[in-house]
Amino acid sequence: MTGRLTSARLVGAGAAAVVAVVTALLPLFLDSSQLTVYTELLLSAVVTTGVSLLLGYAGQISLGHGGFYAAGAYTAALMATHGMPSLLGLACAPLVAGLLGLLVGMPLLRLRGHYLAFATLAFQLILLAVIGQQSSMGGDIGLSGIPALGIGSRHISDFRGYAWVAWLALVAVMILTRNIVRSRPGRGLRALATSEMAASSSGVPVGRYKLVVFSLSAAFAGLAGGIFAFFIAYVAPGSFGVLVSFQFVVMAVVGGLGTLWGPLVGAATITLLLQWLNDLGARPGMPDYAPQVFSYAVYALLLVLVVLFLPRGLVPAGTDALRLLARRRLARAQPGADAAGAADATGAGVEEPVPSPQRQ
Amino acid sequence: MSSFIAYLVSGIAIGCTYALVASGFVMIHRVTRVVNFAQGTFAVVGGMATASLLRHGLPHGLAEVVALASAAALGLLIGVVAIGKPGTPPLSSVIITLGLAIGAYAGEVMIFGDQPLSFTMAHGSTSFLGAHVDRQLFVIMGVTVVSYALLQLFFGRTYVGKALTACSSNPYAARLSGINPSRMGLLAFAIGGALGGLAGVLITPIQPVSFDSDSLLAVNGFAAAIFGGLMHPSTALLGALVLGVSESMIGGYVGASYEIEVALVLMLAIMVWRAARTPVMAEEVA
Amino acid sequence: MLQVDDLVVRYGSAVALDGVGLHVGRGEMVALVGPNGAGKSTLVNALSGVVRPAGGTIRIDGRLAHVPEGRQLFADLSVEDNLRLGAWRSRNRDPRRIYEVMPVLGEMRRKAAGSLSGGQQQMVAVGRALMADPDVIAIDELSLGLAPIVVADLARHLAQLNSERGMAILLIEQNARLAFDLCQRAYVIESGRIVAEGDSGELSRSPEVARAYLGGITGSDTETLLERTAE
Numbered sequence: 001m002t003g004r005l006t007s008a009r010l011v012g013a014g015a016a017a018v019v020a021v022v023t024a025l026l027p028l029f030l031d032s033s034q035l036t037v038y039t040e041l042l043l044s045a046v047v048t049t050g051v052s053l054l055l056g057y058a059g060q061i062s063l064g065h066g067g068f069y070a071a072g073a074y075t076a077a078l079m080a081t082h083g084m085p086s087l088l089g090l091a092c093a094p095l096v097a098g099l100l101g102l103l104v105g106m107p108l109l110r111l112r113g114h115y116l117a118f119a120t121l122a123f124q125l126i127l128l129a130v131i132g133q134q135s136s137m138g139g140d141i142g143l144s145g146i147p148a149l150g151i152g153s154r155h156i157s158d159f160r161g162y163a164w165v166a167w168l169a170l171v172a173v174m175i176l177t178r179n180i181v182r183s184r185p186g187r188g189l190r191a192l193a194t195s196e197m198a199a200s201s202s203g204v205p206v207g208r209y210k211l212v213v214f215s216l217s218a219a220f221a222g223l224a225g226g227i228f229a230f231f232i233a234y235v236a237p238g239s240f241g242v243l244v245s246f247q248f249v250v251m252a253v254v255g256g257l258g259t260l261w262g263p264l265v266g267a268a269t270i271t272l273l274l275q276w277l278n279d280l281g282a283r284p285g286m287p288d289y290a291p292q293v294f295s296y297a298v299y300a301l302l303l304v305l306v307v308l309f310l311p312r313g314l315v316p317a318g319t320d321a322l323r324l325l326a327r328r329r330l331a332r333a334q335p336g337a338d339a340a341g342a343a344d345a346t347g348a349g350v351e352e353p354v355p356s357p358q359r360q
Numbered sequence: 361m362s363s364f365i366a367y368l369v370s371g372i373a374i375g376c377t378y379a380l381v382a383s384g385f386v387m388i389h390r391v392t393r394v395v396n397f398a399q400g401t402f403a404v405v406g407g408m409a410t411a412s413l414l415r416h417g418l419p420h421g422l423a424e425v426v427a428l429a430s431a432a433a434l435g436l437l438i439g440v441v442a443i444g445k446p447g448t449p450p451l452s453s454v455i456i457t458l459g460l461a462i463g464a465y466a467g468e469v470m471i472f473g474d475q476p477l478s479f480t481m482a483h484g485s486t487s488f489l490g491a492h493v494d495r496q497l498f499v500i501m502g503v504t505v506v507s508y509a510l511l512q513l514f515f516g517r518t519y520v521g522k523a524l525t526a527c528s529s530n531p532y533a534a535r536l537s538g539i540n541p542s543r544m545g546l547l548a549f550a551i552g553g554a555l556g557g558l559a560g561v562l563i564t565p566i567q568p569v570s571f572d573s574d575s576l577l578a579v580n581g582f583a584a585a586i587f588g589g590l591m592h593p594s595t596a597l598l599g600a601l602v603l604g605v606s607e608s609m610i611g612g613y614v615g616a617s618y619e620i621e622v623a624l625v626l627m628l629a630i631m632v633w634r635a636a637r638t639p640v641m642a643e644e645v646a
Numbered sequence: 647m648l649q650v651d652d653l654v655v656r657y658g659s660a661v662a663l664d665g666v667g668l669h670v671g672r673g674e675m676v677a678l679v680g681p682n683g684a685g686k687s688t689l690v691n692a693l694s695g696v697v698r699p700a701g702g703t704i705r706i707d708g709r710l711a712h713v714p715e716g717r718q719l720f721a722d723l724s725v726e727d728n729l730r731l732g733a734w735r736s737r738n739r740d741p742r743r744i745y746e747v748m749p750v751l752g753e754m755r756r757k758a759a760g761s762l763s764g765g766q767q768q769m770v771a772v773g774r775a776l777m778a779d780p781d782v783i784a785i786d787e788l789s790l791g792l793a794p795i796v797v798a799d800l801a802r803h804l805a806q807l808n809s810e811r812g813m814a815i816l817l818i819e820q821n822a823r824l825a826f827d828l829c830q831r832a833y834v835i836e837s838g839r840i841v842a843e844g845d846s847g848e849l850s851r852s853p854e855v856a857r858a859y860l861g862g863i864t865g866s867d868t869e870t871l872l873e874r875t876a877e
Contacts (some may be wrong), residue, residue, distance in 0.1 A: 028612065054616055055610070058431075063458075103383050107628070107632045108628070110632055110635040110636060111632065113451060114451075114454050114578070115586070115635065117395075117454070117458075117630075118395075118579065118627075119627075119628055119631055120583050121579065122583075122624040122628055123628070125575070125576070125620065126621050126624045126625065127618050130621065133617055151554055193645075233417050243462070246462055248460065249455075249458075253455065274364050289470065289473075292466075292469055292474070293465075293469050293470055294468040296463060296466035297463060299463070300462045300463025300466065301459075301460065301463065302459075303456070303462075304460065304463070307452050307456050307459070308441075308448070308452075308456070328568045334510075338436040
């Protein structure tokens with residue numbers, strides 16, 4: 001049994017390495033518009049990793065992560081346009097967003113379920129309204145002329161460089177998430193997602209854990225926002241609307257809550273699907289509202305279909321299917337191995353996600 | 361003094377529309393335990409459909425009725441998707457309503473376009489205690505009072521209204537008595553849709569509505585609804601009036617740009633204050 | 647009247663009922679006794695359609711009404727509204743016919759059901775079930791949490807309904823003594839299976855049943871509960 005498990009782990013690690021190498025090399029073969037999609041996809045995956053950690057492991061929903069994304073972007077933009085080193089701006093983006101998460105989380109995390117959802121949504125609306133009224137922050141028009149990211153006199157001059165920065169950020173965030181989830185506090189978190197009462201009665205410091213995860217996921221969003229600001233070189237409240245926050249939740253749910261790869265799969269599925277529909281909608285003969293309408297319809301359809309029919313998301317559904325396939329092949333090769341395979345499929349799920357939408 | 365009266369009346373009227381949105385939240389939440397994120401959508405559909413139908417030459421009255429019926433039908437549809445599949449947990453239903461709220465954007469942009477729409481219902485203004493007040497504001501208040509009275513009668517006097525309360529109070533016992541709680545939930549969604557639609561029909565003449573006006577309406581309505589813990593329409597009405605009047609006063613005396621922030625901060629404060637008084641256990645069981 | 651054969655109910659992989667059969671004839675009063683978790687409530691929930699069986703058959707001639715465990719009233723509504731909602735599926739929603747049988751309900755018909763005492767609530771729960779004009783009524787844990795004197799009063803009402811209207815009654819009870827006293831026949835259920843059945847008197851004289859459910863005292867040794875509480 002242990003032998004099978006380590007071999008499964010090895011296969012997993014190998015697959016992860018292949019994905020990492022392929023995605024790292026991919027920017028070499030993409031043109032500039034494809035690089036834009038690539039970078040935005042990975043940045044979405046960074047934020048979604050945080051949202052998924054929060055929702056899948058800590059059981060807390062946030063509809064305000066677009067706000068933390070904005071906080072990171074504005075931090076980087078303001079610092080860079082005021083002549084500070086761009087790298088310092090990038091480093092401060094997650095710090096400021098994380099700190100904001102801490103401040104906002106302290107009162108709001110007393111709320112649960114749909115109350116928390118509305119409260120975080122309200123937080124984002126307040127933040128955007130405040131930004132829109134500050135002329136020092138560019139008001140509703142926004143801040144433009146953000147210098148390129150770089151050290152000293154050396155700057156990232158093309159899209160490819162930002163694509164790799166986004167790649168590095170995603171790798172860092174995923175490794176951090178993996179280590180948190182496997183640690184002892186991580187197991188406490190999983191208990192928290194199933195029942196706050198049970199977790200708290202078994203000695204898990206519920207309040208502190210929730211706050212730390214909330215702040216951490218805000219920092220992830222801030223990091224992505226910082227990169228976004230340098231990449232686009234322009235930030236405005238309009239780029240961080242409520243729909244952006246919804247989008248992260250949709251990506252997290254579609255990919256599979258509480259899984260390491262779910263956020264990337266969710267972000268990729270939705271970004272690529274939207275891109276394809278966008279191209280389709282922009283063809284001649286299509287009404288000019290088509291791209292917009294398609295994107296709304298895709299969010300809605302994917303979210304509803306996944307919640308109803310694949311409530312654990314794409315990644316768990318996919319691995320289940322793979323396990324089933326492997327078990328069948330194994331059973332055909334050596335009759336009698338089926339029972340062991342079945343036990344493996346139910347018991348040894350390394351990253352068994354928590355069905356958090358069950359809780360209310 | 362006259363500007364105070366003007367702000368007060370306008371605040372009460374805006375509060376009335378929040379109250380209608382809020383009563384839709386309460387209606388649906390009581391029966392199904394689902395917080396319907398698409399509640400603002402009903403208002404948008406109600407308002408935009410009325411404006412659009414009037415432009416196509418439908419007379420007043422008929423346009424409003426058709427718009428309300430569409431909002432109710434949309435409510436039913438959202439209910440079917442959100443709670444129609446047996447065994448859907450309430451939080452999943454909540455996420456589904458969020459998805460459908462986004463999906464509704466697609467339909468709204470296609471049917472009504474992406475620009476704000478408005479129309480005129482009651483023309484001009486009148487003098488009230490020395491202040492100039494839009495006639496529409498009185499229409500809003502009157503219709504809201506009548507709607508609340510009708511709701512009260514519906515729940516207090518009719519058999520179906522009692523059955524809705526029964527489903528809210530004990531769905532298991534309701535099933536044993538032969539009442540189908542899912543079907544009652546769908547009815548609640550339809551009524552909630554009509555109430556939200558009514559809010560939209562009333563507010564569009566004073567605040568043009570576009571497809572993405574839903575989140576602000578929903579947040580204000582939700583803020584009002586949580587005054588009564590999402591269970592009591594009358595406390596929601598009170599909450600909505602407090603919210604509407606304070607927004608209007610701050611908008612009038614401090615500056616219009618702070619209206620939204622104040623309302624939202626007020627809502628957060630109320631939620632956190634309520635949560636501090638409710639033990640975790642009660643919420644997890646409920 | 648009520649015929650259950652080979653009923654199987656599963657919750658996931660756990661088997662709650664494993665091939666249960668029982669029969670209640672017209673105008674009969676039958677008890678189902680057993681310890682906590684034996685599957686008693688699951689059985690009634692299957693009868694009223696709340697739980698879907700995995701196998702077996704349930705045949706009901708006419709209407710079955712279910713008085714659930716723990717009363718389960720609509721607490722915010724008045725007694726009269728509670729009663730009227732019991733008749734959701736039938737045409738006759740006039741609660742006066744219940745007040746004739748249980749006059750005490752008529753006296754408190756305007757009170758909120760949630761404000762009543764446990765015994766009064768149980769009375770309302772039975773009354774609400776009767777509003778459906780059932781041919782057979784299944785009562786889950788009639789006596790749970792109620793004082794013996796209140797139980798005796800409720801039991802008298804049931805006996806009266808049974809004898810005057812010929813209504814069949816299935817009484818699901820943890821309190822085996824009450825069940826044996828009130829009913830002609832009884833079934834004993836343990837871990838999802840019927841382990842004993844027969845005439846109440848015979849069952850209560852059986853040493854195993856007596857040891858498990860009657861505190862070791864066989865039925866014939868004592869006067870019945872009804873006689874004791876009626877004094």
